[in-house]
Amino acid sequence: MGGQPVLHTVTLGSDGGGLHLVPCSRLVKLANGFACNVSIRKGSVHADGKNILDLMILAAGPGEQLELVTSGDGAEEAMAKLVQLFESNFAE
Amino acid sequence: MLVKRGIAVSPGVAIGAAWIFGAERLRVRHYTTKSAIDTDIARFRAALDAVCVEIEGNQKIANQQLGEQYGAIFGAHLLMARSPQLTDEIERLIREKINTPEYACKQVLERYAEVFRNLGNQYHAERAHDINDLQSRLLRYLLGKQRQELGDLSKPVIVLARNLTPSETASLKREFVLGFATEEGGPTSHTAILAGALELPAVVGIGDFLSEIENGDKVIIDGNRGEVIINPVESVLAEYLESQQKFRTNYAALEIERTAEPITADGERIQMLGNIEFPGETEHCLERGADGIGLYRTEFLYLGATKEPSEEDHYNAYCEVIHSLGDREVVIRTLDLGADKVPSVGVHHPASANPALGLRSIRLSLQYLEGFKIQLRAILRAAKHAQSGRVKIMFPMISSLYEFRQAKMVVRDVMDDLDEAGVPFQREVPVGMMVEVPSAAILAEEFAAEVDFFSIGTNDLIQYTLAVDRGDPAVSSHYRTGDPAILRLISMVVKAAENHKIPVTVCGQMSSDPKFLPLLIGLGIRRISVTPHAIPELKAVLRQLNIPQCKDIATHAEWLGLSRVIDNYLQGELRKICPQLGR
Known part of the structure; x- marks a missing residue:
C-alpha cells in the first residue's frame, strides 16, 4: 500500500440526475484505470468504485453528499481525477 | 387423452404436432453434478463472453444510429455484465451449491433486480429491467439450441405457449403454424385479435397445462368450442377430421355470400x-x-x-x-x-x-x-x-x-x-x-x-x-x-x-x-x-x-x-x- 488513504467529500450537482447508470459507468471506467482502491460512501453505505452494481445500489440522488476514499498506488492522482469528474457533472 | 378448456378466440379446427414455445422459462434445472462443475463454469464464462459481444454490437449500432448518449447506456450494461462481483457470486453458486449455470444466473440476477426494485425510487426500480434483460440474454446463450425461435419453424405445428406477445403472434409464419393455444390471455387481448386477423384457430386463457404435454404430442385445437385435446383417442380424432372437413365446406358455402x-x-x-x-x-x-x-x-x-x-x-x-x-x-x-x-x-x-x-x-x-x-x-x-x-x-x-x-x-x-x-x-x-x-x-x-x-x-x-x-x-x-x-x-x-x-x-x-x-x-x-x-x-x-x-x-x-x-x-x-x- 502506498501511503495514507486520500479522502474527499463531494456534492452531486442538484441539477443533474444523481449517480445514475451512465455517471456510474464513467466513474467505474475512471476507477478501473488506477491500481488503487476506490470506494464511495453515502452515510454508512460503502460502494466499491470499480463495481457498477455497488454504485447503483448507493442510489445517490441530486444534491446528495458523498465521501470518496482512495488508497494504494496512485491514490492522489486518482482522487484528483475523481473530483474533476464530479465537478464537471460527469461530462465526458 | 386430455381435454383442456379455454376461451375460443378464432374459429376453426387445427390438428397437428405440439410445439412448446418459451418453455425454458419453466424448465430450468436447479442442480448439476459435481463432475460437471468445471464444464458448467466454462459454459457460464462462454455465455457471458457471448453476451458481452452482443452488447458491444448494440453499443456500436446505438452510437451510430442514435448518438453516443444512447450508446453509453449499453456501455453501462457492459460494465454490469463484466462486474467481478456478479461473476464471483454466480460461480460460487455453481461451485458450492452445485447449481446449474442457468439457475445460478437466475438466482443472482433476480436478487439484484429485487434490490433495485426496493431502492425506493422510480429510476432504480426501472433499472431492474436492465438486470432482467441481462438475465434473459445469459439464459438464451446458456440454453443455446434448446431454445427455438418462432421464426425458426420449418414444418407445420401447433404452437403452445404460456403467453404470446402481440409481436410474437404477428411473427408467426402462417405456413408453419396450424393454430395456437396459450395459458394466459382473454377474449379481447391483442393476441386474440391477431389470431383472428391471421385466421388461425386459437384458444387462450387455458390455465396451467404446458407441464402436461411434450413436444411432438398430437394436439387438436378446437377454435369453435374453445378446447385443446392432447393425445386424442382414435374415435375423437376421426370425429375431428370429419368436422374439419365440414368446417371447410361450410366456409366455402359462406363464401357465396361474398358477392x-x-x-x-x-x-x-x-x-x-x-x-x-x-x-x-x-x-x-x-x-x-x-x-x-x-x-x-x-x-x-x-x-x-x-x-x-x-x-x-x-x-x-x-x-x-x-x-x-x-x-x-x-x-x-x-x-x-x-x-x-x-x-x-x-x-x-x-x-x-x-x-x-x-x-x-x-x-x-x-x-x-x-x-x-x-x-x-x-x-x-x-x-x-x-x-x-x-x-x-x-x-x-x-x-x-x-x-x-x-x-x-x-x-x-x-x-x-x-x-x-x-x-x-x-x-x-x-x-x-x-x-x-x-x-x-x-x-x-x-x-x-x-x-x-x-x-x-x-x-x-x-x-x-x-x-x-x-x-x-x-x-x-x-x-x-x-x-x-x-x-x-x-x-x-x-x-x-x-x-x-x-x-x-x-x-x-x-x-x-x-x-x-x-x-x-x-x-x-x-x-x-x-x-x-x-x-x-x-x-x-x-x-x-x-x-x-x-x-x-x-x-x-x-x-x-x-x-x-x-x-x-x-x-x-x-x-x-x-x-x-x-x-
Whole structure:
C-alpha cells in the first residue's frame, strides 16, 4: 500500500440526475484505470468504485453528499481525477 | 387423452404436432453434478463472453444510429455484465451449491433486480429491467439450441405457449403454424385479435397445462368450442377430421355470400366494414365483400419495432391500404397504445400500475406531439391519393370535449405546416372519435355537435363501464357484452348521432358476434366494422332480418334487464332466424 488513504467529500450537482447508470459507468471506467482502491460512501453505505452494481445500489440522488476514499498506488492522482469528474457533472 | 378448456378466440379446427414455445422459462434445472462443475463454469464464462459481444454490437449500432448518449447506456450494461462481483457470486453458486449455470444466473440476477426494485425510487426500480434483460440474454446463450425461435419453424405445428406477445403472434409464419393455444390471455387481448386477423384457430386463457404435454404430442385445437385435446383417442380424432372437413365446406358455402349485398330482407342497406391491423389484410376484407375499412389499428406499426416508425413507414402503409381499396373508405385510428409500448417514450414512462387508466392512446399522442404529428402528416399526405372524404381520421379513447378539440387543433396545425412546406395533402378529411369511455357516451350530444362521426369501441366501453379487466381470468366472467348498461349507452350514442346527422359505427367484438346483429340494428346501428372472417356469416344473418323484428328484439332485450338473460334470449332469437348458426 502506498501511503495514507486520500479522502474527499463531494456534492452531486442538484441539477443533474444523481449517480445514475451512465455517471456510474464513467466513474467505474475512471476507477478501473488506477491500481488503487476506490470506494464511495453515502452515510454508512460503502460502494466499491470499480463495481457498477455497488454504485447503483448507493442510489445517490441530486444534491446528495458523498465521501470518496482512495488508497494504494496512485491514490492522489486518482482522487484528483475523481473530483474533476464530479465537478464537471460527469461530462465526458 | 386430455381435454383442456379455454376461451375460443378464432374459429376453426387445427390438428397437428405440439410445439412448446418459451418453455425454458419453466424448465430450468436447479442442480448439476459435481463432475460437471468445471464444464458448467466454462459454459457460464462462454455465455457471458457471448453476451458481452452482443452488447458491444448494440453499443456500436446505438452510437451510430442514435448518438453516443444512447450508446453509453449499453456501455453501462457492459460494465454490469463484466462486474467481478456478479461473476464471483454466480460461480460460487455453481461451485458450492452445485447449481446449474442457468439457475445460478437466475438466482443472482433476480436478487439484484429485487434490490433495485426496493431502492425506493422510480429510476432504480426501472433499472431492474436492465438486470432482467441481462438475465434473459445469459439464459438464451446458456440454453443455446434448446431454445427455438418462432421464426425458426420449418414444418407445420401447433404452437403452445404460456403467453404470446402481440409481436410474437404477428411473427408467426402462417405456413408453419396450424393454430395456437396459450395459458394466459382473454377474449379481447391483442393476441386474440391477431389470431383472428391471421385466421388461425386459437384458444387462450387455458390455465396451467404446458407441464402436461411434450413436444411432438398430437394436439387438436378446437377454435369453435374453445378446447385443446392432447393425445386424442382414435374415435375423437376421426370425429375431428370429419368436422374439419365440414368446417371447410361450410366456409366455402359462406363464401357465396361474398358477392351478396349486405341488405336486410326488407331492403335496408347496412354498411359492413372490416377491421384490420396490417395493410395486407385489406385483401381479406375485399375478398369477403367489405364496404371498406371501418377500423385500421395503426399501433401494429409500433409493436415489435425497436424504434418508432418514420413518416415514410406510416405513409407507405397507408398508401398500400388506400390503393387496395379503390374508392372505398378507410377509417385510420391514430396510435392506441400505452406509453410503455412506444420505444422513445417508454424510457421516461415505465408501465403504470394501472395501464388502462394511464398515459395511453390520445393522451399519449397529445403529450408527445412530435410522434402524433408524424402520423397525421402521413395520413393527410396518403389521403391525397383517395377521393376526398374517403380517408377518415379517428382518435381513440377520447374522454373529454377538451381533448377532442386539442387533437383536432393538432390536425389543423399539421395542415398549416404542410401548406407552408408546399407538400400536397388532402384537405377534406372527416375527423371522428371512438366512443369507448363512458364519459364520451354520456356526453354524446355535445360531442356529436363537433365530430364528423362516431365509432363505438365495445371492447373498451364494456371494460370501462363494468370495471372489468377483460384479460384477467379471475373476473372475465363479469365482462358481459349484453349488459343493459352497455345497451343503454349505445342507444344514447345512436340518438345523439341521429340528432346531429352524423354516422355511427360499432366496431369491437360485439359487432362480429352474429347474435348481437339483430339487437344492434334494432338499436338503430346501420354501420358495423368487424374482423374480416366474420363478414360472410354476418351477411347471411343480415339477409334474414327485417327492421321491425330487430326493433322488437332490441326493445325486448332492454326490457329483460339482466345480461345473462339477454344473452340467452339473443342466442335463442338467432337460432330462430338462422337455424344452422344456432350453436
